[in-house]
Amino acid sequence: MTLKIGIIGLGQQGSMYASLLKHGAIPAFGIETGTIEGVELAAVCDISKERMQWAAENLFNVPCFENHIEMLDSCLVDAVMVVTPHYFHPTMAMDAMERDIHVLVDKPAGVYTKKVKEMNKMAESKPHLKFAMMFNQRVNPLYMKLKELMDEGTIGDIRRTNWLMTTWWRPEGYYKMSDWRATWNGEGGGVLINQAPHQIDLWQWLCGMPTKVAAKASYGSQRNIAVEDDVTAVVEYENGATGSFITCVHDLTGTDRFEIFGDKGKIIVENSNKVILKTLKDSEQNLSKNMSFEDVKKIFMGAGLGDIVTEKEFEFESKWGYEHFEVIKNFTSAITDGKELVAPGAEGIHALSITNAMHLSSWLGEEVSLPIDEDLYFEKLTEKIEEEKLSEEA
Structure with a gap:
């Protein structure tokens, strides 16, 4: 069974994650990680037409959405990475959890703890879902x-x-x-x-x-x-x-x-x-x-x-990009094989x-x-x- 991942937000970080998942490499940075077996980049989302054009030219046939709700409701993804401006992290993570979709949130967890507590509370109510943070270090x-x-x-x-x-x-x-x-x-x-x-x-x-x-x-x-x-x-x-x-x-x-x-x-x-x-x-x-x-x-x-x-x-020795990839790999393994998360989402509030x-x-x-x-x-x-x-x- 293939685990299908979507990415919300294709800025600098989001496009990097998309390249790693799709191609197993970022040639411009000399990074070659290889792809993750049994994992597919199934959809991407960004409100910017420029970023959508980048996706069309670089991600080859990966469905693109301008609205994250449409992507979440498309039934194309089992898990998502939220890589948007910080205020949207908790809201979009909760939108995904609401639809029983696993979530990996880029740092930080949000802007203020009161909102992040809402996200953590929803995650607690969905113990069957994997919820992680991109704390790559x-x-x-x-x-x-x-x-x-x-x-x-x-x-x-x-x-x-x-x-x-x-x-x-x-x-x-x-x-x-x-x-x-x-x-x-x-x-x-x-x-x-x-x-x-x-x-x-x-x-x-x-x-x-x-x-x-x-x-x-x-x-x-x-x-x-x-x-x-x-x-x-x-x-x-x-x-x-x-x-x-x-x-x-x-x-x-x-x-x-x-x-x-x-x-x-x-x-x-x-x-x-x-x-x-x-x-x-x-x-x-x-x-x-x-x-x-x-x-x-x-x-x-x-x-x-x-x-x-x-x-x-x-x-x-530490190389930028490889540790991000290891967190993604850990997240997908937690979903498919029950592996323990290195950065549980609930810990983002600390x-x-x-x-x-x-x-x-x-x-x-x-x-x-x-x-x-x-x-x-x-x-x-x-x-x-x-x-x-x-x-x-x-």
């Missing part, structure tokens, strides 16, 4: 290794986490590609909602959800946009540990460095391709209590750590909760607790949208 071998280390308690209880992720440089021209991009009304935010969701998902997937968030965000500070282009956030976890997340779109020589510090060691990730693991022979508390004066003196003199610290390095908390904290100028006041968030978001409309009219 969860299948990155490096982060799979980190997940294994964290689940095994290799570095003990978390004391602090820090992620400096400023490799999202975007020129002014990027924001002119689509009129919905980098707007409150069309995209629902900037770097936090567009570029950083993968890292924010990994952050909580590996380290858990924070309980408090305080963020300083700059809006249109270095780019001619209304939404955030630079963010510094500090979080607190249930055990009292702290964390920070820093990101922006205007650092041309950007940095990607992630540290997880525990009471039994530390994990350092450099450029998402190298892991440095430092483990202690005992917890830092016990070492502090039981270390002799001579041992302490050796450490202060720059020696002696070798007796209590073990260091290992791991290097990984990263969005942190993003919403960062926005709200910056708007209010104060620390906020999780879960946030969702009504207050929606009220403030609506104010941003109205301000944006007035600015456009002026």
Whole structure:
């Protein structure tokens, strides 16, 4: 039996997924993944006539629709990928679930958690359907290794986490590609909602959800946009540990460095391709209590750590496009063979909760607790949208 997949939205990402499913390759990017056995690209949908023309020229006889409801009602698809502007993700996912169609939603899950909760609730009512998120970095071998280390308690209880992720440089021209991009009304935010969701998902997937968030965000500070282009956030976890997340779109020589510090060691990730693991022979508390004066003196003199610290390095190769393909393959295997999802759709709300908390904290100028006041968030978001409309009219 062939699993028939439809794609809603043929922008940059949607057209990439269509090419992978139809041809098993994206020649322009030098990506060749091969097709997925027993899976067929059965239909595509986009409201843009230009994108429909692209589909006709590149997808060869795949039915094209301008209305996603017509595609869902066509009986041509068993599953869909939702790859549209963010506000439409929950609504279109629910439209598919309503018709007993499996759903893979591109990141983020939506713009605000109140709407995503509706999507998750419908998914709960349809346990026979597979519902997944395109968190492709969860299948990155490096982060799979980190997940294994964290689940095994290799570095003990978390004391602090820090992620400096400023490799999202975007020129002014990027924001002119689509009129919905980098707007409150069309995209629902900037770097936090567009570029950083993968890292924010990994952050909580590996380290858990924070309980408090305080963020300083700059809006249109270095780019001619209304939404955030630079963010510094500090979080607190249930055990009292702290964390920070820093990101922006205007650092041309950007940095990607992630540290997880525990009471039994530390994990350092450099450029998402190298892991440095430092483990202690005992917890830092016990070492502090039981270390002799001579041992302490050796450490202060720059020696002696070798007796209590073990260091290992791991290097990984990651290629853009392949991990997206692996998530699609996992999603289809979950439908056909009952394989466990690497990124269940219900988990999409976690990263969005942190993003919403960062926005709200910056708007209010104060620390906020999780879960946030969702009504207050929606009220403030609506104010941003109205301000944006007035600015456009002026």
